[in-house]
Amino acid sequence: MKPAPFTYHDPEHIDDLIALLSEVDDAKILAGGQSLLPMLNLRFLLPDHVIDINKIQALQFIGRQGNDLMIGAMTRQKDLLQSDTVRSACPVMQVALQYVGHFQTRNRGTLGGSLCHLDPSAELAAIASLYNAKLTLRGPDGSRNVNFDEWPLAYMTPNLGPNEVLEKVNLPLWEERHGHAFVEFQRRHGDFAIVAVGCLLAVDGSGSITRVALTVAGANVKPQRLTTTETALIGQPTNTATFAAAAAEAAKLDAMSDAYISREYRRKLAGALVKRALVAATASATGVPAYA
Amino acid sequence: MDDIKLPGMLQAAFLRSPHAHARISSIDTTAAAQLEGVHAVLTLDDLGPEHADRPMLQAYPNPRIKQNILPHLLARDEVALVGQTVALVVADNRYIAEDALALIEVDYQPLPAVVDCRKALDSAAPKAHSSAPNNLAASFSNTFGDTEAAFKHADEVYEIDFLQHRGGCHATECRGVIAQYSPHQDGLTLWSSTQCPYLIRRMLARQLDLPESRVRVIAPNVGGGFGPKAGFYVEEVVTAIAAIKLGRPVKWIEDRREHFTATNTQRDQHWHLDVAADNKGHILGVRGRAILDSGAFLSYGLLLPFTTLAPLPGPYAVEAVNVQFDVVFTNTTPNSPVRGAGRPNAAYAMERCIEAVARGLQLDPAEVRRINLIKQEQFPYATGQIHPNGRPIVYDSGDYIGTLDKAMALGDYAGFKKRQVAARQQDRYLGIGIGACVEDTGVGPYEGCTVRVDPSGEVLVESGAADQGQGHRTIIAQIVADGLGVPFERVHVTIGDTGKFPQGVGTIGSRVGVNVGTAANDAAASVRKKALEFAAKALEVNAAELEIEAGIVRVTHVPEMSIALGEVALRLTPMTGGAVPEGFTPGLEATSYAASKGPPHANGVNIAEVEVDIDTGKVKILRYSVAHDCGTMINPMIVDGQLIGGVVHGIGNALFEQMIYDEAGQPQTTTYADYLLPLATEMPRIDIVHQETPSPLNPLGLKGAGEGGTIPAAAAVVAAIENALESFGVVIGYYPVTPQRLVELITAGAGERCVEAMSTTPPA
């Protein structure tokens, strides 16, 4: 299990990277390497060129400007987990990151790498979906922005041109006070999510839902916002009946089947996890401990 | 293995079949051979005419084998499984060797494949080997007692049907071979990650027409064995031939992707049993049939079927058994012992019988076991069965009810009902399950040992017993240190090298501790006796007045009258001009092949307490208790290590490890992303209590301990899950039990019959 030969490049500036992408054919970008290296070792991928972008400092940053959380594409998952900025601005990301692989893989894995690899179960993609993050791409013709709901084109295929690179991610934070939750079902700790659910939830003084975002990862080729369920939840009280109804609605989502996991089971899980996420998000929003 | 580097060494890689069953019409190695850094590309024809029609020799011959089908060293005309070796590349390094593999062109014509062992004997089933008349490798039965009478007089008869899937080896170190040929010196030397260096020496010598004395096999420290490394593999032979041809050492290290198909794995067993019982819960008889999948080749002969058959009826006094075994070929990786070999399968079958009776008669499963367990006064207990090797099976000693009691106390079985009720009030589903087993260990014929005292006083011990982490050197040193009277630190043990110790058998079936322990004890006793006799003469006293402590022989209570063991050794090995004292042979050493008089039987009871999340099907093991009896424990810490490791392996079998093939025989589980091994986060703490009923079959009372943790584990976990989901009527027919499957069973709310369950895909 050794990689096939390739030509290795390690640009230190983003402009050099963009120029390089236009020059070479059949290149793969090496970010954290936790997804790419296995595929190279297994010879599932045989690129002529490997472009290591770990030396481009400008792609590693975490910053907050008002209600925008801006993260450079090469920011490591470890740094996101340890960041005080992320903790206060986007705690749900840190909850999600606890499920991402193992601490050894998070020491190398990056936000951008996860979003570009676009595994159907990717927790960071689920977070991006939850906020409908704005992704900034850089190419030979300059920059362009893509909202996350237009990012996945197909199974593991992002809206990224061959000469483009993901530069940074902007999460538009919720202004109002809200709760959050991220629940995931995995066979073992650190495994790919079979189904994961992210939730942001705001309630008013009477305990009615004023705003909610629900995203499901792992059920289909890309994370799905449960827009129908979200709409139905607005104005509802945060109680068992509401959550049960939302779970039932969520369980109708479009799900995929493979050699290991059936469509029906993914749907069942989605329902169960949506319920648990709503309960947890409510507790987080109101400060009252969850009852179940 | 990969740590070993020899001057001039080259690296090898095998081209393997991508098809489960196919004809080969041509192999073109031209481009591969021309790649810079490649030294050779070999197909079967390149290995020499003597190998063209000589498949691998059977390491475990048996007259019951109907079709002794084994692979050619490299396939030429037909491949019968994904992963079968087709060609060998030898290059400067593995990177280049893999580049060359990609350049070899093979013309395959795919043939239909048979994958599900339950369909292998259907008249319409594809044949695993196109030239064979059918897929039947062997057929025989395990019969004793009068099952007809038992079923006639039964109050109740229960029918059970289940499929057992045991998963693969997955030692953290894959296999590996290094071959070096020195025609003018020692001949062929092979380093191999084998559990059985002496078996490899014998088989390799025969396969290559060499005398055994010109073949040396060294098993270095190996990173885990578990059974599949006890086989005789094509890679060992082909690497050796390459080394001979090229005149340079050749190394082949298996990578993990190869391991999934290239290393033998335990294959599926489908059982259908009828259980006859009286209305008090006594099992009067068991009859039925089991289909055992052998995979594409009979690489371990009928070893697995025999280790499945022999342990029936387990620790229970069941007097009538009639089970028919059909061993079949499929186009999948060949069957191999994997920790426990067939014993977990036999234990699971008996435990399913117990659970069926308990369920049917509404009795506590612990009580049903209590009623059926062999009683202390019945030992030594002849089960009524004759082992395929011709000897009646006799359990030497044990206190099976004592083991059950200990396990139940440790697991607070009595308090469980309360825990379960309290949990239900919180909408939580708890279950408890028991798995009991008997384990035949220490199979012969021998595993020798030499104990030699060096003039410096160091004690050198040599044995054939290879080690893959079991701590053999430690236990051997302990026994010799105790037996001879020397400090443990002064005993140095060398193992696993046919060039250093002349004869051996292998590390399998929890046999080494028992047999090497017996031999080491015997050899140490002989050395002790000789030392005492010499010292008696030298000190002019009676041998009975002497003791040996800390390596010094001295008159008890008169420490000035002493002679060190090293001095004795020195005086017994004089040089020119000296003389060996009258009545003594040179040297202070002894070799013994003393072995256990028969296979001692260990036994154990596992109790698993689980929680099942009925929304997701996730099973969490809350508590796990083991009561185990391996007779005299040489090293309790090592025994505990074997038990804990064994239990975790068994839990892996019960809940996680699944090797999936599709209908064309393509493995779907080919990396650790798909094949789930137990991780630290999902494993419980395992509580252990020991019982020691020494074996009368060897002087130290030893019984083996390597597999007793694994053997009843799946049974205990499955029973616990069923107990948790009793209100849904869940009865499990297949393991590993996946969360998805449990949700399906809970939703269906009915018992599961295994009819649809595929060995190749999870039950639909």
Added chain:
Amino acid sequence: MPDIRTITVTINGKSFTRRVETRMHLADFLRQELDLTGTHLGCEHGVCGACTVMLEGDAVRSCLLLAVQADSKTVTTVEGLAANDGSLHPIQAAFQKHHGLQCGFCTPGMLISLVSFLRDHKNPDEGAIREAISGNLCRCTGYQPIVDAALEAAAACYTQHEE
């Protein structure tokens, strides 16, 4: 033509300069080029953890790093744990005491993962330790003795960090 680069890597405090093919992964560089065979290869696809080393102080899978990525960086392998006089690192001593290894193949990766984790976490409980080693596969021990060893060595391995 193979793509070759010259790299300088500091391993266990010692500097090495070598020419390597860019496709060679760091684990092979350590094992084949430098004869540091303590780091093991168990899967080569980033799951088993037997290849774990520290890169700039972070525990990483060396089979998922190219050797060239370690250029100008520091690496710690299992060979760097014991003291120069051969005395064992507290975690190694604890493994020995608790029978935390049987075949020993996963052990280097376990040790490095634990050294890294325990250095950064004060008083971890059993659950935290099991999570810390969930990226390291062991087929022999069943993990329990490793957890016991880690609990024992935790205090000795913890390094106070500035807040």
